[in-house]
Amino acid sequence: MHQEKSIPEIVKEVSPAVVSIVISKLVPVLERYYYNPFGEDSPFDIRIPMLREKGKELQEVGGGTGFIVSRDGLIITNKHVVNDSDAEYSVLTNDGKEYKAKVLARDPVQDVAILQISGNNLPVVKFGDSDKLEIGQTVIAIGNALGEFRNTVSAGIISGLSRTMTASGGGVREQLEQLIQTDAAINPGNSGGPLLNLYGEVIGINTAIVQNAQSIGFAIPINKVKKDINDIKASGRIIYPMLGVRYVLVNKAIAESKNLSVDYGALIVGGESKDEPAIISGSGAEKAGLKEGDIILELNGVKITEDNSLSKLIAQHKPGDTVRLKVLRNKEEITINAVLGEMK
Numbered sequence: 001m002h003q004e005k006s007i008p009e010i011v012k013e014v015s016p017a018v019v020s021i022v023i024s025k026l027v028p029v030l031e032r033y034y035y036n037p038f039g040e041d042s043p044f045d046i047r048i049p050m051l052r053e054k055g056k057e058l059q060e061v062g063g064g065t066g067f068i069v070s071r072d073g074l075i076i077t078n079k080h081v082v083n084d085s086d087a088e089y090s091v092l093t094n095d096g097k098e099y100k101a102k103v104l105a106r107d108p109v110q111d112v113a114i115l116q117i118s119g120n121n122l123p124v125v126k127f128g129d130s131d132k133l134e135i136g137q138t139v140i141a142i143g144n145a146l147g148e149f150r151n152t153v154s155a156g157i158i159s160g161l162s163r164t165m166t167a168s169g170g171g172v173r174e175q176l177e178q179l180i181q182t183d184a185a186i187n188p189g190n191s192g193g194p195l196l197n198l199y200g201e202v203i204g205i206n207t208a209i210v211q212n213a214q215s216i217g218f219a220i221p222i223n224k225v226k227k228d229i230n231d232i233k234a235s236g237r238i239i240y241p242m243l244g245v246r247y248v249l250v251n252k253a254i255a256e257s258k259n260l261s262v263d264y265g266a267l268i269v270g271g272e273s274k275d276e277p278a279i280i281s282g283s284g285a286e287k288a289g290l291k292e293g294d295i296i297l298e299l300n301g302v303k304i305t306e307d308n309s310l311s312k313l314i315a316q317h318k319p320g321d322t323v324r325l326k327v328l329r330n331k332e333e334i335t336i337n338a339v340l341g342e343m344k
Contacts, residue, residue, distance in 0.1 A: 004198040007140055011153050013200050014067075016123035018144045018193055020092040021077055021101065021115070023062040023084065028053045058088065065143045065193035066091065066115065067125050067202065069229060073099070073117040076225060077192035078207055079106045082113045091117050094144070105228070105238045108343045109311070111207045112225055114232050125194055128201030130180070130221035133158055138198055139182055141206050141217070143190025156184030156217075162307055163218065178312065179218040180204045186217025195219040241319045241340040244283020245290060246276060249306050261331055264303060265295040266310040288338035291329070298326035314340065 005013075031054045034047035064081030068074070075091060082089055082103050089101040099117035106113045135158055143152040160181030182195065186206045195204035204219030231238045247266040248254060255263040268285075270278035270292055278292035279285050290296075296304060299313045300323055317323060319342035327334050 002199050005200055007153070007155055010140060010196055010198070010200040011142065014125060014142060014194065014196060015144075015151070016094050017068045017125045018094065018142050019066050019068060019075060020144045021064045021066050021075075021081055021192065022090045022092060023064075023082070024058050024088045024090065025084070025086065026056040027059045029055050029057050064191050065189065065206075067194045068122050069124055069127075071120060071122050071124055073119040073122055074104075074229065074232070075101065075115040075117060076205060076229075077113055077115060078111045078205065079113040080111055081192045082106070082115065089115065091115070093122075104232055104236070107228055107238050108240055109315075110220055110224060110228075112205065112220060112228055114228060114238075125202045126200065127222055127226065128197050128199065128203040130203045130223040133161060133180065133197075133203060133221075135159065135161060139180075139184055139203070140196045140198075141182070141184040141186055141190050141193060141219075142196065143187070143193045143206070152185075152187070152190055154185035154190070156182050159183050159216075178221060178224065179207070180221055182217050182219060184217060186219070239319065240343040241314055241317045241321065242280075242283065242343040243310070243314055243323075243338060243340060244280035244285035245296075245310075246271060246278050246280075247296070247310060249304070249309055250295060251306055260295065262295060262297065262328060264305050265297040265328065266304050268292050268294045268296070284338045284341050288325075288336050290325075290327070290336060290338070293329070295328040296325050297328055297333070300324050301326075 030051045033050055033052060035050045036042055036046055038044050064077055066075040066077035069076055091099045091101045101115045101117050104114045104116050137158050139158055140155045158180060163179040163181045190206050193206050194202040195206055197203050202222050204221055206219050228238050245268045247268050250263060250265045250267050252263045268278050270276055279290060296310060302313055304310050317340055319340055321340050322337055325336045325338060327336050
């Protein structure tokens, strides 16, 4: 039988596997010099201070938190923490050791990345089951970013499940689905760190905080991350199936505002710019004949709703799978079969 532990016990047990991720970049070294606009031989001794580049040096420019999930050095963090492909990354463990880190994969859908450090017999976290979470249960967030957020611990409760929000950070803006909402303090320092239950198991990754709102933080359920880890171990990359449509989930409010005949499904719609087409060129959706304005009502007989989004249903499949779509087009229901591609 599982036995709940005290928060200090959990922190002591889990902290060795929680690490600082340090971001470093080559930045210009500037030096001051003085310039005479009339020339150095001028009788007028006028000196204007100027700056010029004198080489480059590696400098720490940011950081975040991660946690070790395998004894040979696989580390989970947020994608926005390690999104700069020009940067160098290193990892500091709780015992003061520093390791060079390589980004193995950045998840194309979730705010998740997997790093690798060279090590053996490293301390690791234990995974819980995020499908069994309940609103009101106590959770703990641990952070280990350098600076003012070093070794932060906060506790709170789960205040919501299956939340959807738009997060931005590290120059990235993306829609995140099926999130855990918590009132445990989530800040930039524990972004990428573990959210734990009272058994000391990781049930989520701290990922975003709503600006200008008190006590609203979010975490990605750990069960959604386990697939990434298995993909990396099996094939060295994170694999996602893709239909190739841009959509909004239909609810009562959208149905009324757009005068739709249904209040559920996925409405295929383009974005505001040319870079956001409704149907991705060369995708399974284009080959199957889906069109902007179609509403996908069901996938393989399962109704598409806010709780059962199209991306959630697609994620249960593999690239190459054929899915059966019930589609509403011009107020007429049709069935379309589409072959899923792989998201790059």
